[in-house]
Amino acid sequence: MDCGQVSRLVTSYAAGELAADKAAEVAAHIDNCPQCAKLLEEYRLIGLVLRSSAGDAPRPDARFFRALGKRLDEVDKRKRVIPTPPIFRWHVVGSVAAAAAAVFVVVTYVLPVLSPAPLGSARNDSARSTGPIIVRVSKSPSVSPYGNPGSYVPNYPTASRSPYRSVTMPTINATDQLYDPYGLRMTMPRFYFPRQSWPIQGTNPSVSQSITRVEYEQLRSDIRQLNSRMDALEQKAKPAN
Amino acid sequence: MDDGKASRQRKADASRELIAKARTGDREAFDTLATNYANMVIGLAFKLLGSREEALDCAQDAFVRAWENIERYDPKWSVATWLRRIVTNLALDRLRRRGGRADFSEALEGSLTSAEETPVETAERNERAEAVRGLLELLPEKYRLVLVLRDMEGVDISDIARITGTNAATVRWRLHRARALFRQRWLATSGQE
Numbered sequence: 389m390d391c392g393q394v395s396r397l398v399t400s401y402a403a404g405e406l407a408a409d410k411a412a413e414v415a416a417h418i419d420n421c422p423q424c425a426k427l428l429e430e431y432r433l434i435g436l437v438l439r440s441s442a443g444d445a446p447r448p449d450a451r452f453f454r455a456l457g458k459r460l461d462e463v464d465k466r467k468r469v470i471p472t473p474p475i476f477r478w479h480v481v482g483s484v485a486a487a488a489a490a491v492f493v494v495v496t497y498v499l500p501v502l503s504p505a506p507l508g509s510a511r512n513d514s515a516r517s518t519g520p521i522i523v524r525v526s527k528s529p530s531v532s533p534y535g536n537p538g539s540y541v542p543n544y545p546t547a548s549r550s551p552y553r554s555v556t557m558p559t560i561n562a563t564d565q566l567y568d569p570y571g572l573r574m575t576m577p578r579f580y581f582p583r584q585s586w587p588i589q590g591t592n593p594s595v596s597q598s599i600t601r602v603e604y605e606q607l608r609s610d611i612r613q614l615n616s617r618m619d620a621l622e623q624k625a626k627p628a629n
Numbered sequence: 630m631d632d633g634k635a636s637r638q639r640k641a642d643a644s645r646e647l648i649a650k651a652r653t654g655d656r657e658a659f660d661t662l663a664t665n666y667a668n669m670v671i672g673l674a675f676k677l678l679g680s681r682e683e684a685l686d687c688a689q690d691a692f693v694r695a696w697e698n699i700e701r702y703d704p705k706w707s708v709a710t711w712l713r714r715i716v717t718n719l720a721l722d723r724l725r726r727r728g729g730r731a732d733f734s735e736a737l738e739g740s741l742t743s744a745e746e747t748p749v750e751t752a753e754r755n756e757r758a759e760a761v762r763g764l765l766e767l768l769p770e771k772y773r774l775v776l777v778l779r780d781m782e783g784v785d786i787s788d789i790a791r792i793t794g795t796n797a798a799t800v801r802w803r804l805h806r807a808r809a810l811f812r813q814r815w816l817a818t819s820g821q822e
Contacts, residue, residue, distance in 0.1 A: 399808040400801065403780065430812055438780040438811075445672035446681045452671075452689070456663060459693050464656065 389417045394424045402431035490603045498607060640665075644708040652699050659699065662708065663692045669709060670716050676777045677720035679765075687723060691716040706791060713784065714792040721770065764814045772807035779804055 394417050400406045401414045418424045644665065650658035670691050675684035694715055695702075702711055765773060774793060778784040779800075784792070789800045 396805065399805045403804075403808075405786070405801075430816070431808060434808065434812055434815060435780055438776065445668075445675035446685060448667040448671055448685075448688070452667070452685055453664070456689050456692055457660070459689060460656065460659070460696050463693060463696055 389413045391417075391421060391424055394418065394421070395427065398424065398427050399431055402428055402435060490606065493603055494607060641707060645704070648699075648702060648708050652702060659696055666709065666712050670712055673713055673777070673782055674716050674720050676781050677717065677774070678723060683723060687716060687719050690719050694719070707788070710788045710791050713778070713788070717774065717778075717792050721774070724770065763818060764811055767814065768807060768810060771803055772810060775800055775803045776807040776811065780808075
């Protein structure tokens with residue numbers, strides 16, 4: 389070990405911070421090098437000065453603890469008076485943000501993909517290869533049972549009867565008209581989500597869409613429920629043989 | 630395990646119990662913790678700031694901040710390291726507000742004089758105290774901090790890394806630079822270099 393190496397280690401050596409093997413090497417060099425020995429002495433002296441200058445800190449007395457106690461009491465009062473409203477707690481904020489993000493993704497990216505194809509030109513199962521989200525129309529009525537194509541507000545009269553004889557349509561008042569911007573009800577679609585395609589890419593080529601796996605699972609579950617409800621409705625609507 | 634280690638371990642265990650209670654809102658447990666660590670917190674503040682009054686204020690601020698943020702305490706840290714980090718940050722804030730200079734005249738005044746010294750010894754000590762004060766004031770903040778924590782407080786290098794938000798290698802390097810700078814300036818002021 390030469391003087392240059394020792395000069396880089398001597399501060400740690402003087403403070404007793406070196407590993408045993410390194411310390412032995414430094415010690416061996418210093419034994420034969422008066423210059424490095426002087427350096428070591430200087431660092432030891434500096435350590436001593438620093439340690440000795442550390443010994444005169446003020447002691448905490450009763451006044452210190454009384455004042456501290458008062459300030460801690462004030463903190464306690466603040467904590468009691470202004471409890472954090474649940475809405476500002478991080479886990480609540482996180483949940484709300486996640487839900488908002490999911491809704492945003494579904495409304496912005498997924499629903500446009502599911503917007504209805506013109507009546508009579510609905511894709512069938514073979515269209516799966518063109519995109520992972522596939523809309524299948526189980527029936528191709530020449531006239532929509534729920535309203536005119538393109539109309540956002542179904543225009544059937546109150547308490548009208550659908551073309552499926554046994555189904556009585558709900559009464560729609562002016563104040564609770566269905567919000568159906570994508571015309572889903574007009575085409576009675578069935579939705580398929582292929583299991584293997586991930587991430588979901590929309591079929592609209594102008595928009596690159598992807599949603600998270602959780603959102604995908606939620607959407608698929610919602611659509612399954614929707615499909616099964618529509619199946620049930622159709623089952624009821626079938627004329628009795 | 631020797632007595633010193635065993636005693637430190639017992640103290641650390643007791644502190645963990647106290648802070649666990651304090652985290653549930655037990656104010657008495659926190660008061661006991663503050664009593665146990667007051668000397669340490671005030672001592673560190675004093676070494677960083679150099680003024681008694683400011684050190685006491687800073688130590689109070691540190692305990693208040695600790696109580697306000699008790700739920701953020703990470704049990705991976707020792708209580709001492711956590712409190713040291715809080716007081717270090719507060720002391721550095723104070724130093725920055727007054728332009729980065731510590732005032733070590735009070736810190737050195739009492740420690741480097743003794744009733745049994747001869748006038749010559751006292752004069753020598755005072756001279757040395759002046760030099761140390763000047764050096765500590767002039768050291769860049771990051772070097773002063775590691776020097777105070779390691780050479781004056783005796784804090785472990787791994788704990789200094791946590792307190793300063795760096796790693797052990799950086800702390801070792803800063804320590805080496807701080808000691809070398811201190812020595813260089815020490816020799817320069819005493820006319821030996």
